[in-house]
Amino acid sequence: MEKADILIYGCTILTMKNREIIKDGAIAIKNSEIVFVGKRASASGIHAEKKIHAKGKVAVPGLINCHTHVSMTLMRGIAEDKPLKIWLKNAIWPLEAKLTAEDIYAGALLGCLEMIKNGTTCFADMYFHEEAVAKAVKESGLRAVLAEGIVENENKALGEKMFKNSLFFAEKFMGYADGRITAMLGPHAAYSCSQELLIKIREEASQLGVGVHIHLAESAEMFKEFEKKYGCSEVEFLNQLGFFNAHVLAAHCINLSENDRQIMAENNVNAVYVPIANMKLGLGAAKIHELASLNVNVALGTDGPASNNTLDMFETMKVGALLQKLAYLIPEVLPACEVLKMATLNGAKALNLERNVGSLEVGKKADIILIDFSKPHLKPLQDIYASIVYSAHGSDVDTVMVDGKILMENRQVKTLNEQAVIEKAEKHAAQLLARKP
């Protein structure tokens, strides 16, 4: 008889390796890894310390949020229904200038709590005081790819300092928290860093073997300004610098030319589709179908909670699908199973984690969520992918596991004290608003 730590049984399983649907399935986990996935009947020889009877539930890989600024939970609701420039300049930047590492930690804890409760098991973050985010991630039990942001804004000394911080962070936190945390470098955008700095970032990232997380082609307005200044698009500009020679995670990708898309495809740039924040800030719709047709890997992100206003990947999956159908006026575009793939396997690939997570396969890390399909809005069950993307909510997630460790069971979070996390975040949000610049 084989031994496992945990055996989940009786559920339907979407492995996301392909379109396989395993009914009355079982998943066995040992030492943080998946050691069996298949029919329950074939798992009868597996003995486990802990058994989870999951009848009526659906097991899918934990959702992967590929672009956020998690500590912006503190600024949720601060500046509503505003354009990007005003939102940034009048509300967000003045607050960010006052943020302390303790604020970031409090905000990140709240964000991690929210993500556990909505079935997100891994996220890519780019912000400041990222060590505080790492600390929160470690405590929460989540997996994350963190990048200390670099914003030069024509201040060379500042750029240099932030670059060094970003590098220092990546060196120190690559493989942190039993390997659940990996790192990237985080240049904010092509328009907010100089050519020299972008080249240095690329070189150092490649040397360190880490990726680069950047905002790309987010705003048509900035796109025009950039074109005027450099005579080419952001993508062409970065390409000329050799910026795409190694792993890049590019968030937004709204305003792209055909040539831009070609460049991204040729260089295996990973695009993150951020539908809700893009709509909320009135920025437009990324044309995902064109990118995917060129085999660009497209993942999904929520963006920070100040422009969404949640960290809920179920919402993002639904709105992401809806927005593509609208953008093309073709309802066949981006069908449900493709969206779920974006939120799982494509996400893992975008974060350079596809060997470890993104699908439910033997040998991969056990990052698994169970969705409770007993709710009225999930009945009757006639198309499981459509049910997950168009009907399910984050609150339907019943159990969350990362690295084989249960972070939530029956909606009870095991790793964080909910009330304490909320109170801490409320305190820091209030202090941040009241703090003198």
Next chain:
Amino acid sequence: MEKADILIYGCTILTMKNREIIKDGAIAIKNSEIVFVGKRASASGIHAEKKIHAKGKVAVPGLINCHTHVSMTLMRGIAEDKPLKIWLKNAIWPLEAKLTAEDIYAGALLGCLEMIKNGTTCFADMYFHEEAVAKAVKESGLRAVLAEGIVENENKALGEKMFKNSLFFAEKFMGYADGRITAMLGPHAAYSCSQELLIKIREEASQLGVGVHIHLAESAEMFKEFEKKYGCSEVEFLNQLGFFNAHVLAAHCINLSENDRQIMAENNVNAVYVPIANMKLGLGAAKIHELASLNVNVALGTDGPASNNTLDMFETMKVGALLQKLAYLIPEVLPACEVLKMATLNGAKALNLERNVGSLEVGKKADIILIDFSKPHLKPLQDIYASIVYSAHGSDVDTVMVDGKILMENRQVKTLNEQAVIEKAEKHAAQLLARKP
């Protein structure tokens, strides 16, 4: 000391009468009506049989879903990611031809259960065997405005029969279930009913004193066909028939000309904005800002669960706001408090129920929901309207009351047996699919 049946106290109250926010408020209910709304301190003299301590919760008027076909819960997930014509012709119509009153009843019960659980207290329905929907509504405790659908499709005898059924239904069910159910006539659309029939429907509706619920300007393709046939738009056509002389509830309103909008404004036509289904079927974005600027009353609807795939007005509020910001590329368009007004007061007006519901005011019926603001994704609370529209989910609704009767408390539904309703719907959905045409 005044006596009330129920006293809700300690919550924040959004009355939706105006932008008033009452903190530490109280609402007293007697004989199905609101008899007090104000500060808790001013309610100390009110004695009530039942007291609901609602600290940390927010009271808003129950949400009003102004366009659905509730029994289509049975077809949830049946035909995904398909264009409207194919969706209708290959999947929906063949199933609808086989629907029995018992199926409709089972589907409606499931829809009512789902709506109670997501804070919808009133809905406008148009479908077939509407008596069965009325029965489900009565049992559920919800409020509804029901219309038996009329589809002529160039079959005069069929049109006549359905018209008579619609009329018969309206006469019989106007004021049913202690007045919680009112009726409308339900011509499917301008293109699916003849001129003669539309004129008769208008006349009979006016004579009966009921409104008319119709699909309007939903599909650009059909719009073109219609223009070719009649040399004018659907709106112009209906206007020429005198169809807008009395109360009309017009769902979709996507493809409108400036002249169409003017006609709607002049005739007080109520528009229902249906963002999710319109996106999902790739039909386009209704231009709500233009309609609202002309003082057209705009309400919100989910459409049937086969094209959404939920009956969740929280989702519809969020996606509705996002879609407008995208359609205009202006993030200020349709701010959060306007969306919540659409889902409450505007909805009541659209259903000719504004004297009874849509806001929390003394003398109105007690259709109230309490939203639990203790969840991580609703923290910190910095903009209450934005929190409700952009962060809250249907599952955050804790308590639902209609006509002063508690339908759900602490997420426990009082009027329906959840398990029995779900099993019945599953059984009927399976039978419907298996049934020979």
